[in-house]
Amino acid sequence: MKRILALLLLLTSLFSLFSCTAALPEEKIPVQTAETTEKQTSENKAEKGPITLPEGFSVGYAREDITPITWPVFLTENGGYAEKAHDPLQLTCVALSDGKNVALILTVDIINMNLELTEMSKKLLTKDLDIEIPSENIFLNCSHTHTSADYKAKSEPSIAAWKSQVYYKKLPLVSEAALRDLTPAKAFTGTSHTEGLTFVRRYFREDGSFEGILHKNSSNSPIVRHESEPDTELRTIRFEREGEKKDVLMVNYQTHYGSASALYPQQISADFVHPFRQAAEKQLNCHFSYCNGAGGNLAFNSRIPGERKYPTFEDAIPHLMDVTKSALAAEEAAEVGELRVAHSDYRGICNNTYDEETVALAKAIINAPAESEERAALVASSDFYDAFHASCVYIAATTGSINVPLTAITCGDLAFCAFPYEMFDTNGKECRESSPFKMTFICSLTGDALRYVASAESYKNGGYEVYSGRFRPGSGEEFVAEMLRLLADCKAQG
Numbered sequence: 001m002k003r004i005l006a007l008l009l010l011l012t013s014l015f016s017l018f019s020c021t022a023a024l025p026e027e028k029i030p031v032q033t034a035e036t037t038e039k040q041t042s043e044n045k046a047e048k049g050p051i052t053l054p055e056g057f058s059v060g061y062a063r064e065d066i067t068p069i070t071w072p073v074f075l076t077e078n079g080g081y082a083e084k085a086h087d088p089l090q091l092t093c094v095a096l097s098d099g100k101n102v103a104l105i106l107t108v109d110i111i112n113m114n115l116e117l118t119e120m121s122k123k124l125l126t127k128d129l130d131i132e133i134p135s136e137n138i139f140l141n142c143s144h145t146h147t148s149a150d151y152k153a154k155s156e157p158s159i160a161a162w163k164s165q166v167y168y169k170k171l172p173l174v175s176e177a178a179l180r181d182l183t184p185a186k187a188f189t190g191t192s193h194t195e196g197l198t199f200v201r202r203y204f205r206e207d208g209s210f211e212g213i214l215h216k217n218s219s220n221s222p223i224v225r226h227e228s229e230p231d232t233e234l235r236t237i238r239f240e241r242e243g244e245k246k247d248v249l250m251v252n253y254q255t256h257y258g259s260a261s262a263l264y265p266q267q268i269s270a271d272f273v274h275p276f277r278q279a280a281e282k283q284l285n286c287h288f289s290y291c292n293g294a295g296g297n298l299a300f301n302s303r304i305p306g307e308r309k310y311p312t313f314e315d316a317i318p319h320l321m322d323v324t325k326s327a328l329a330a331e332e333a334a335e336v337g338e339l340r341v342a343h344s345d346y347r348g349i350c351n352n353t354y355d356e357e358t359v360a361l362a363k364a365i366i367n368a369p370a371e372s373e374e375r376a377a378l379v380a381s382s383d384f385y386d387a388f389h390a391s392c393v394y395i396a397a398t399t400g401s402i403n404v405p406l407t408a409i410t411c412g413d414l415a416f417c418a419f420p421y422e423m424f425d426t427n428g429k430e431c432r433e434s435s436p437f438k439m440t441f442i443c444s445l446t447g448d449a450l451r452y453v454a455s456a457e458s459y460k461n462g463g464y465e466v467y468s469g470r471f472r473p474g475s476g477e478e479f480v481a482e483m484l485r486l487l488a489d490c491k492a493q494g
Helices: 002-023 032-050 116-125 159-179 275-283 313-329 354-365 372-382 388-400 423-434 474-494
Strands: 058-065 090-097 102-108 138-142 183-193 203-205 225-226 231-243 248-253 289-290 333-336 339-348 403-411 413-416 439-443
Touching: 002 102, 058 159, 058 289, 090 159, 090 275, 090 289, 102 289, 102 339, 102 403, 116 138, 116 159, 116 388, 116 474, 138 289, 138 413, 183 313, 225 231, 225 474, 231 313, 231 439, 248 313, 248 439, 275 289, 313 333, 313 403, 354 372, 354 388, 403 474, 413 474, 423 439, 423 474
Parallel strands: 102 138, 248 289, 413 439
Antiparallel strands: 058 090, 058 183, 090 102, 183 231, 183 333, 203 225, 231 248, 339 403, 403 413
16 A cells, blocks of 8 residues: 555656646757857867968868847848848858968858948958958958848948947958868869840840830830840859868859849848858758859849749759859869969049039939929939939049959969959950950959949940949940959969
């Protein structure tokens, strides 16, 4: 009997313990914040010792998540606030070393980056490093997602928090990690094409009139052809690293953003770069780095009937992967060697071709109260599309010149060209095909945010990309000529 009572008492105790445990709230897992990440990295740095460069050519890779950690966050596209992230924003860094010098090539999931943010980012990337990296040896290429945090909103608390809590703290972490990952490597280059996926977003109608985004055109004539043939080339550099280290795959492709704002309203997104990166790393077992090319006049979809192959950029990822695999299948070995850098603070002449009457009208529109009947009437009676058009024309016509920082980084057969604006693909193709290097990456939106610079031919047709730009007609070709001079300087050093 005592045994039975003891057994019942034990069962009762166990039941009570189970009931209490079941009623306890779920244990909260500590959130990994930028602060804890920085602390851990500092501790790791003390344990690992100083950074040393391997002999000869080597490549390192690192990636940090720069998704906001507090919500809501002010969005780039059309303003408003994001309540969550559809996918993570990333900061990737590829470190190149010839044993003596280092270059850092980064992709930031952000729409663009002005000179102030670029310079601050470079300072933080080299903060507390054991080796010296000149500012010109650092690329900050923007992936150009239109649904990132709006870094330009200086008075917005959510942006200040994102910068201080996340972005600024991740910069020194990613550069140090990439440098510590430096591993001797060989290079291979390949090219392929994205027919059916790359389109020019500027058109002509059957009656000969021009059509572009935000363009005043009352013609009902059907759209029949693009302004020019698109540059569909996709370029790859694959670094095959020694030992157990994964290959580093760099892809350079020119397109415009994929309308993530329409797919994921009020959400942060890295746009087409995220599913592309995911697919590449899963299918190819590599580290992936995307370099945004010359896509100022391009888009994923066409407005010509029958040409729109994919409804969204996500649907196009299998196509992009097939093109990438084709480039890898056709790759050739590339020579690597001494890192060389050439930089130019080139003075671009602004567009002063407007007559006095046009400039005076633009000024009147700007000075009229916003959202007023006076401003609306002035715009309606003019050739301006809107008040933004008027402000662009006025600024361009009254600003003499603007600094255009251009940088070329080369290594053996490889060249990386940094253009600080949205470049038209015709100019990108011209630079690439005239380059003295076997593989040339054209990197737009790298080093500043100088809006669009259209090709000379496109200036004749006007449109949003032309009127929102700042520079005189022919500047696109002028900047390419300066970049080719820098590439020639690098080549001559050999």
